[in-house]
Amino acid sequence: MTKFIAKRVFASAVVMLTITVLTFLMARVVPSNPAVIYAGPKASPETLDRIQSELGLDKPLLVQFFDYLGGLLHGDFGDSLATKQSVLPDLLERLPATLELIATAMTIATVLGVALGVLAARRRSGALDGSIRFLCIGGISMPAFWLGLILQVIFVGKLGVLPATGQFSTEITYSNPLETITHFALLDCVLTGNWVALQDGLEHLVLPAVTLAAYPLGLIARMTRASMLESLDQDYALTARAYGLSPRSIVWRLTLKNALSAPLTIIGLSVAYMLTGTFFVEVVFNWPGLGQYATQAMLAVDYPVIMAITLLGAAGYLLTNFAVDLLQAKLDPRTRS
């Protein structure tokens, strides 16, 4: 097991380094001068030269890369070309809101997806199976930004039961102001016992989380259903039946563990989807996370920010898949060798 982990950590490090090289090269290859973006359109040639040497753009590419890599190792992602601010603090300020959103969406997608998949498999070809499959197709095929708008129309416009946008209501700032401990807003609410703000925050979280969860939920449910049907068809399922175990424990206690492997892979891949999917959702719901920051950076061709977000996404992706592999090994002893 330790060997397995060591191998994976090494492989992840190699992948991370490769991604760093690629993002760095891409930023340099695209025909646009960072110095011009930094200085603005009306800068004189002398100013441009000065900025070029300030940003280190006159050094050889290899030196530039190692400067960048050295910075990364110290947690320095460089300065934003647009705001002239260091990237890392800006990133850290916005990251928690995005992580909260992704974590909630992922939990919804996983728990509901697996449960629906198992139910559909248990009632194969029945009415419930049919409706669940219909729901899955819907979740998979609807674009997130469109689904977000539709949900806003229904739950905000027609029913008026949920807030439309933002992370908290403005009134909260005055009535029950948030104290910051961990920067994770909801967690801080719990830690400080600010229940009014917590409820308000959860109400704001529902729609964007559901919107973001729809696509992976559909995938996970479908995969669980297929995998569950296969597993229920195996000899060991018959053995369980032949030894008098109840259908419920055969499904939930026994065969589900066999069947989880395939959906688990999908769950890992879904995180990759969420890292980009959240950008659209955050714009639709005006969520104060990375999404808006990233979109602005892309429109402004703000390389350091784009590179930082790319690297962050890659790291998140590697981390989740590492976790998935560990879980996979935990679930199936045959993969542990």
Add this chain to the structure above:
Amino acid sequence: MTTAPALLQVRDLQIEFTDRGRVTNRPVRGVQLEIGSREVLGVVGETGCGKSITANAILGTLPEQARATGRIEFAGVEQLSLPERERAVNRGDAISIVFQNPGTAFNPVFRLGNQMRMVLRRHRGLRGRAATAIIAERLSDVGLTDTQRVMNAYPHELSGGMLQRVMIAMALLCEPRLLILDEPTTALDVTVARQILLLILRLQHALGFSVLLITHDLGVVKATCDRVAVLYAGRVVETGPADAVLKTPKHPYTQGLVGALPGQSGGRLRSIEGQVPANFLGIQGCAFADRCYAAIDTCRQVDPDLRPVSTTHEVACIRGGEL
């Protein structure tokens, strides 16, 4: 026949497969079986003659699309009319089964000890140390000495022979009255198969359960069974004491099977021409007539019932007395 009331009595068992109300196959067409207490009954026949599905019907684990009619009496209680919940109570308890392939019959992602614990918890409500003690005892009964290691092992960590021993231990956990063995040695090496058979016989003598042994190997029947029932195309064609049936087979099919045993025909390997029909729906007359050396015209019109040729030996062949 045993004089005591039989432990298991199967009368005119018919099994049909249906697809949207239409009968697609009838793999069992009126099977009669009887097992006395402490008796070992062998059920023999080629692949696809309805042996395993008969066992499934007795156990109550037929697939969804199958429907069984007739009577299955276990310990005096008719089983087919019982609701599923009451049948499940017996499974793994009073009636237990050992499957053909121990490599796939165990769940690959649970420790063997835990799989056995689930059975004890279901039928005896036992957990923890009490359960572990019984499991360890059964494991040593089947000749596995390092019980702790076996309990902690996953199925892929043990050999086929060891796994089959564990399977037998699991089947005996709740001290069954009837043990069904569905080709228990087919997936094993010859030497291991022999050990497993001897083990089963020893346990049967010691614990006194009855056995329904499904096999296609007459050699196994000869070595282990008190009585034998020969199945062909979903019907019992011959039944009686194992010695009598093997020494003086009356049905041409049994004669073929006995003749196909190595060493029975002067060193030459013989076989029965033809195959078991794939579907038993269209069968008219005796199902074996097309492969039979002694078939006459009547054979293709009349499907004979079992008739006694001696007090204990019965055969379903219109020429059964003369052959």
